[in-house]
Amino acid sequence: MTQHIFDTSYLIAMDSLQELEELENVVIPSTVLKELDKHKTRPDNVGASARAVSRFLFLYLTSSEKTNIRIVHRGNFDIADDEIVAILKDGHSSIVYTDDTLLAIRCSSVSENVGLC
Numbered sequence: 001m002t003q004h005i006f007d008t009s010y011l012i013a014m015d016s017l018q019e020l021e022e023l024e025n026v027v028i029p030s031t032v033l034k035e036l037d038k039h040k041t042r043p044d045n046v047g048a049s050a051r052a053v054s055r056f057l058f059l060y061l062t063s064s065e066k067t068n069i070r071i072v073h074r075g076n077f078d079i080a081d082d083e084i085v086a087i088l089k090d091g092h093s094s095i096v097y098t099d100d101t102l103l104a105i106r107c108s109s110v111s112e113n114v115g116l117c
Contacts, residue, residue, distance in 0.1 A: 003027050007098035008035040012049040017056045030073040031080040
């Protein structure tokens, strides 16, 4: 089953978080949570989006019977990009959702089983 890996940049830019509920096998790297936490205090749109994503994940993961969204921890990484690359090295078929061009380049060089959104 293809895993759908979400980067911080994509989550913050999403118009609707409902897409996360509709996909199967959604992976949120633990470092993405750290980055969201760092952004949520900003007084701008990025901060508002980070707070909305954080609330959505909290409510979904603590009250839902669905199990299609998982928080994954692959080591002690400081930035989500490195953890996403580590997850890709597991060899599973993956789609990475990112607005980060350099992360997209890194992902495509790590695995042939990766699609980018």
